[in-house]
Amino acid sequence: MPKTKIKHVDHVVIRFAGDSGDGMQLTGSRFTDSTAIFGNDLSTLPDYPAEIRAPAGSLAGVSVFQLHFSSKDIYTPGDRPDVLVAMNPAALKGHLADLEPNGIIIANSDTFNKKNLNLAGYESNPLEDGSLENEYEVHAIRMTNLVTKACKKIDISLKDVERTKNMFALGLLFWMYNRSTETTIQWLQNKFKNKPALIEANTRALYAGYHYGSTTRIFTVRYAVEKATLPPGKYRSINGNYAISLGLLAAAEKSGLPLFFGGYPITPASEILHFLASYRNFGVKTFQAEDEIAGVSAAIGASFIGNLACTATSGPGMALKTEALGLAIMAELPLVVVNVQRGGPSTGLPTKTEQSDLFQAVMGRNADAPIPVIAPSTPGDCFYTAYEASQIAIKYMTPVIVLSDGYLANGSEPWHIPKMAELPKIDVKFETEYNGKDKYLPYKRNKQTLARPWAIPGTPKLEHRLGGLEKEDVTGDVNYEADNHHLMTTLRAQKIANVANDYPPTKVFGKDNGDLLILTWGSTFGPGRVAVERLHKENLNVSHVHLRYLNPLPIDLGGILKKFKHILIPEINTGQLRTIIRAEYIVNAEGLNIVRGRPIRASMIVNRVKKMLGI
Amino acid sequence: MVDMKKIKSLDLSRMDFVTDQTVKWCPGCGDYSILKQTQRVLPELGVPKENFLFISGIGCSSRFPYYMNTYGFHTIHGRAAAIASGAKLANPDLSVWVVTGDGDALSIGGNHTIHLMRRNLDINILLFNNRIYGLTKGQYSPTSELGKVTKSTPMGSLDRPFNPTSLALGSQATFVARTIDRNPKHIQSILKSAYHHKGTSFVEIYQNCVIFNDGAFENLTNKKILSNNVVQLEHGQPMIFGKNRNLGIHLDGNTPSIIDLDKDDNVSIDDILIHDEKDIVIASMLSSFTYNDNFPTPVGIIYAVDEPIYEDLSQKQIDTAIEKQGKGDIQALLDSGNIWEVK
CATH class of the missing domain: 3.40.50.970 (Thiamin diphosphate (ThDP)-binding fold, Pyr/PP domains)
Structure with missing residues (x-):
């Protein structure tokens, strides 16, 4: 038998895919916890169907958990998986196309029966017909069979036995990536506190998977992903x-x-x-x-x-x-x-x-x-x-x-x-006294912020009425007059504009001027940052600004935008921030708009940037 | 907060509850009477002025808070019950009143109204029912009679009206009452009872719209005829009505009928049903007399029972959680779960 080698890698992306009832979210979460405690940086992407239990074996019913972990800082759950765990044919069918070339497939071959193959749209069994052989490293494992053997003589139903197969897969991956089983065992003991038989069965299945890796030697390589260097502190x-x-x-x-x-x-x-x-x-x-x-x-x-x-x-x-x-x-x-x-x-x-x-x-x-x-x-x-x-x-x-x-x-x-x-202080001041001559004026504003005072019911003397009808400036009485409405509309707008006075200066990642600026907001931060880092490695003059404040926009943003020849705004919509930025600053911002229900991939941003720069 | 039980006299008068705002209802509107009676009743409740909160939605009646010198909130169409629920839950010491109309409470806000009643927060709902839309100028409302001809229903309305008291009973309201704008004393007495009831008090107030539905309650307010058309309910008393107090509600099995003490020698006052405000069967029957020409319209407290109130139950959960888990420590919570340390 060949000896198992240890291969050091910077980062790994694993995708767990199975039926909605196969416990893929749980398996992914357990792997995440062990990996976090091990000290890797990580990012996860759970992706599950809207139906609670879509028909078993169907493509629509596949539930997915993707995990990216690394010895370096990472910002995204990864573009393409290195490892695909496919608990049934539908999981393989739906996710094979995303797998990296030469990626690893770990499949529960017990589920690759005629019925499930049909449901997934396979005419022949891909684990047996050779279609995967040259492109991927395939491990077809009879997980259901192995957990049944492992759980022999435990007094639980066959269905409960069969459900432990996710623990088998988890155990095997723990072995492959040299993770501890300890937190998962503790977790099982806590989850099934009053069901010792289920603790036993799941623990055995977990170990069965782990030992399958170490004893069968069909895996020639184990992987080591070293701890990431994160700032000191509790995590x-x-x-x-x-x-x-x-x-x-x-x-x-x-x-x-x-x-x-x-x-x-x-x-x-x-x-x-x-x-x-x-x-x-x-x-x-x-x-x-x-x-x-x-x-x-x-x-x-x-x-x-x-x-x-x-x-x-x-x-x-x-x-x-x-x-x-x-x-x-x-x-x-x-x-x-x-x-x-x-x-x-x-x-x-x-x-x-x-x-x-x-x-x-x-x-x-x-x-x-x-x-x-x-x-x-x-x-x-x-x-x-x-x-x-x-x-x-x-x-x-x-x-x-x-x-x-x-x-x-x-x-x-x-x-x-x-x-x-x-954490910064949050000051609250409830009014308790008249703020006007012999009366409370609910719309007498703070001169600096333009915020109105807050007097709460139960406070003696400050009885007042709020409401949706336009209010008179200062007094808060109902008022329909033209000039007052214009004033109040302006005051409300200025008050919100004032919020921008509190923002910290906008940070530019990279040089503060150059060929191209990637402008992101929300969760597109991760792919944006990864893309810029990759482009920097190619010595391209590209920078990144991430917008936390979408309304009002930062006061310094306009000046920053004008120092770049091109602006690219990737968003998971058809160009909403782009429209706002173009309207606000009259700059020629372009969009990368991919609306697939998933995060935008860093590689897509990299490709678009190069295209814009004519590379 | 002030402990209300300790307060005997706060030396408040009606004028303490009048604002400097000009009341802008149409001359002759029934709302004036309800406003005045409310301002009369509040000083008698022993509640500090600052603890009253009036919340309304949209419509003529919903202008009410602007005219009450208390804390008030004139909100958006239909949502007063929901906003009041949040306010009451946030501070159970407040005396919270929802002022609403038949459109606001039963059409656009129907959902919030029924859910407030089933939750049984200690909130008083004053539903001004004029059976028409006033502020939008005269369309039929969810309590307008079938076939109502209005601007929006030139050939007559097609939808059957809600019976608000039955809706309240069906929503498991713990206090259901009805009163009429033209009977100030009765309004006052019902408002007091509503205040003292712990739980959601649903008070339907028949209110005349002089502009768009004048006379809608003529047979209940015209002194010449009202005695034969209205039965005033009193807990533990026989349901007697009529010009000479000669008529009564009689129950034969499940079937109610009207007996006439003057005309029928075979019946006596003992044959007249005694009102029991805790009896849901009697309450349901009385409520079914609404819009029924064969029976008088009941006014007064139709139903009143004690059930646990939502804000108390909510506070109990908080107390129990603190008792069991100890008072929450946010830093300890942040530091919980699977923790690891990077050195």
Whole structure:
């Protein structure tokens, strides 16, 4: 038997693919945890169907988890996998085209029967007909059979035995990449606390996979991916939805305000409601309303009362909340609105990612109705974005929109855990005395920010009425006069424009002038940064600016844009930021617009840049 | 927050609740009476002025908060119940009142209305029912009678009207009452009961629109005829009505009928049904008299029972969680999960 060699590599991309019921998300998450604890940098991309259990064996029912891990800093879940774990023919069929040339296929050959091959559209068995042989390293393993043997004499159903096959695959990959099984065993013991037989079965399956690698010697190579050099500190793996929830909790703590969340379940934002609902011991009030409108409306009610009020939704829910956002603008109440964008329009691609709600966030309301819009760049950055949105909302007495997306929401990365003491302060001042002569003036603004004061019900003497009708400047009385409306419209716009005064200077990655600038926003940060790094290796004069603040735009952005000959804006939409940038700065920005429900690949950006530069 | 139980007299009067804003309802509108009665009742409730919060949607009635010198929020069409829910949940010490109309509460905001009632937050809903759209100038409403001829239904409306009290009962409201704009004393008494009821109080107020639906409640307000058309409910009292208090509701099995003490010698006051506001069967029957020409229209408290209120249950969950898990420590939460350290 040949001896197994250890091969050192910088980075690896693994894609787990199987039926919706095969536990691929779970398998991927377990591998992610072990890899994070090992000390690699990583980035993940879960990708699953909208149906809970699409027909078994069908192409539509394939659930995918892609993981990119590395000894270096990484920014994306990877363009193409090096390893494809295919738990059935449909998984192989749907994902083979993405696999790197000479990539590794690990397939559960027990599922490659006639019925499943037919469902996947295979006329013959690709594991046996030689079609893969020359191009890939194929390992066809009878996983179902092997776990059945491993779990012999355990008192559980055949179905439960069969379900442990994902642990077999996981064990094998742990062996291949020299990861510890320890955290997964602990996890199993916790998950099946009251079902010792399931702990036993899954543990045996995990070891069966691990030992299969070490004893059969059919793998001639094991891979070593060294630890990444991350800044010192405590780390954990985090996804965007969880990071947003923590960011809101942190902002509530720092501002001293109770946290109120009003919302309605919608993919891919529901997790934020779930997370916050589990933190009752923080005094968090979550309100699962009767619909999206009631979710935001209840939050507006709580905001009037002096809570840090928030809601989270996705595109269709944002559409329903639109009128209420107008009310929050008119009443000038703080509110954090999280939109976890998904493919659209209408129901669209509920479980897939997209960046197509930018226009909706910036402009999608009746009348002149400006709202600050900020977007996180990575899953971990979702924490800081939610925190900053709360700061802006309170300081400027305005709703603020956080534009996350499905990829950020579900994807995870190592997260350098922040220290509460080091987060910026959030000052809140509730009015308690008259701010006018013998009366309270609800629209007497702060001269610097133009924010109006916040007096909450229950405060003696400051009784006042808010509402959607136009208000008279200073007094807040209902007022329909022409000049007053013009003034109030201008004041509302100027107040939001003032938010940009607080921004840090825009950072340019690379030189601050040159041939081409890649301008990204939201989750396209990762592919944008990777593309620029690759282009720098080829000595091309290309720079990268990532926009966190989408409304109002940074004051220094115009000057930066004008120092580049070309501007490329990659986005997962048909050119929404490009339209805004062109309108705002009259520059000839071009777009790279790929709307496939997945992150844009760095390689696509590299290719487009070269084309633009005539290379 | 002020402990309301300790407050006996706050020395408030009606004028304390009047704002400096000009009231802009049409002359003769029923809303004036309801506003005035509300301003009369509030000083008697022992609640500090700053703890009242009036929230409305859109429509004529929804201008109400501008005329109340309390905290107020004139919101968007149909959403008052949802906004009030968030406000009450955020601060259960406030006395929260939703002022709404038949279009606002039952058409565009129908969903929020029914869900507020089933959750049973301690909020008082005052539904001004004039059976027409006023502010949009006279289209039929979800309580307009079938065949109503309006600008939007020149050949008559095709949809059957909601019976608001039945809708409330069906939504599991714990307090359902009806009153009429032309009966100030009765309004006051119902508003007080609604305030004292712990849970969502649904109060339907028949209110005359002088411009677009004048006389809609003529048979219930015209002193010459109203006594035969209205039965005023009182808990534990027989359901007697009529010019000489000679008529009564009688129940034969499941079938209600009207008996006349003056005309029929075989019946006595003992044959008249006693109102029990805790009995859902009686409440449902009474509610079914709405729009029914064979029976008088019941006014008063149709149904009132005690059920746990949402904001209390919410607070209990918070207390229980703190008791079991300890008060949340955000840094400890951030530092939890699978942690590793880079040195």
